[in-house]
Amino acid sequence: MRKNKRKAPRISGKGTVGLKDVLSVYSELANLKKAAIKSAEAHALSKKRFLDIEIRINLLTRLLTTLCVENLGIRAPTLKRVIKRIEKEAFRDSQIMELESLYSLTNPPQKKTSPSSPKGKSDPWEQIS
Secondary structure (H helix, E strand, C coil): CCCCCCCCCCCCCCCCCCHHHHHHHHHHHHHHHHHHHHHHHHHHHHHHHHHHHHHHHHHHHHHHHHHHHHHCCCCHHHHHHHHHHHHHHHHHHHHHHHHHHHHHHCCCCCCCCCCCCCCCCCCHHHHHC
16 A cells, blocks of 8 residues: 655745845844833733723722812712813814814815905095094
């Protein structure tokens, strides 16, 4: 009985893969590994910074609430209404800013400008001053 032995597929016309090709593949893999490690470190750092920012925002919120209630004499229900109103205004302002940015991305058609007419001596504003 014969055993079917398959030959390795040829990659190039020479029949074998060059040493330079193998080394370039390994060097690219090493570069990708380094980039992946750097991106993982950057992700961990940004996650830590985000957590720090979140903690500071919570502390500032508590401080502001305490100041409003204790020192300024604002009652809690009134403060809640003010906060809700501010949230609505901020949301509306963010929508307006988003629409403005979308409008600025599209190029509006150029309007034809008429040449400005020079002011003559019969200008009524000249007579007023």
